[in-house]
Amino acid sequence: MSNAGPWEAVLPGVWRMTVAYPNVLPDGTVNLYAIQDGEEAVIVDGGATGDHLDALERHLRECGVRRVTALVATHYHVDHTAGMPELKARLQAPAFMHPLDVAAFDRAFPHAAGTFEACPARLRAGQRDLWVIHQPGHTHGHLHLWLPDVRAIWVGDHMVEEGSVWIGPPDGHMADYYQALEAVINSDAMAALPGHGPVIRQPQRAAHRLRARREMREKQMLELLAEGPKALAELTKALYPDVDPRALPFARHTVIAHLEHLEERGRVRRIMSSGDWTMRYARTEE
Ligand SMILES: [Zn+2]
16 A cells, blocks of 8 residues: 555645655644746655655646755655655755755665765755754754745744644754744745645744743653652643653653753753662752
8 A cells, every 4th residue: 555645736836745654743743835936846855755756746746846956854754855866866856954964864774875965055946045044943953944935934844724833852952942833933834744644824823832841841840840750650640641652752851851941941950869879859048
C-alpha cells in the first residue's frame, strides 16, 4: 500500500502531500510541500522513506514542474528528512538545512552524512522568493520559511492546528520556542504551514493558544513545587496523569525543557538530597 496521501492545493501554487509515517504523534502523518512557479519548484521537507517519492514525482510532472531548484528541511528529525537522500538523487537538486541541523543530521544518520548543505538566506522557484529564517525551538537549527507573495509561513514542528508540539532537550529549548511563537504572533502571516496536520488559517491565534498552553504548564509546575521539592518523575506524573505510555518520553522531555526554562529565569533550582541521592526541583525564594 502506498504511503502517499492526497496532493492538495493549499494556497496559489503551493501543494501539500501528506505522507504516512506511523511512528510520529499525533496522527501518524507528516507533510511535504511544493512551492511552484511555472516550471520550477522548491520542496519543503522530504517525508520518510517510501513510495510517496514516486507519487511526488508524478504530481510534479502533472503540474508542469520541470526543475526542482531546492529541497529544504525545516529540521533534521527523521520524519522530515529520511526521504531526502533519495529525493535529492532523483530530482538532482541541492538539499538544504540550517548548519546546526546539518551537523546534527550527520551525527544521527552517518550512513546519509553529506546529504545536506547550509541553507542560503533565499530560495527561488521561478519568480517566487522564499525567505529562510533561523528560528530555533524544536531543534537548535529549526527553520521557518516565509513566502511573501501569499504571506505564508512554514513553521515545521513549532505549531499544529490542534493539540500541541513537544519541545525537549537535547534538541529543544523552551526560551527559543517562546520566541518562535512570538515571531508568528508579530507577523502578518495569513497561513502557517505545519510539519504535521492541516494548514493553520489563523496563525497568530494558534500561536497565542500554544503559548498560553506552555505558560499554563509552567504555572502548574510552580504550584506543584510550592508544596515542596519534587523529582522529575513525580512532576511528570502529576502533570500528565493519563499520558499514553508511548508518549511518556515526550512528556518527560517537555517537563525537563520547562524546568530548564524556569531555572534560566531564576524561578526554580535543583537540589540533591543526600538521603536518597535523588535530584529534586525546588522553587527559589520569591
Ligand atoms: Zn516532525
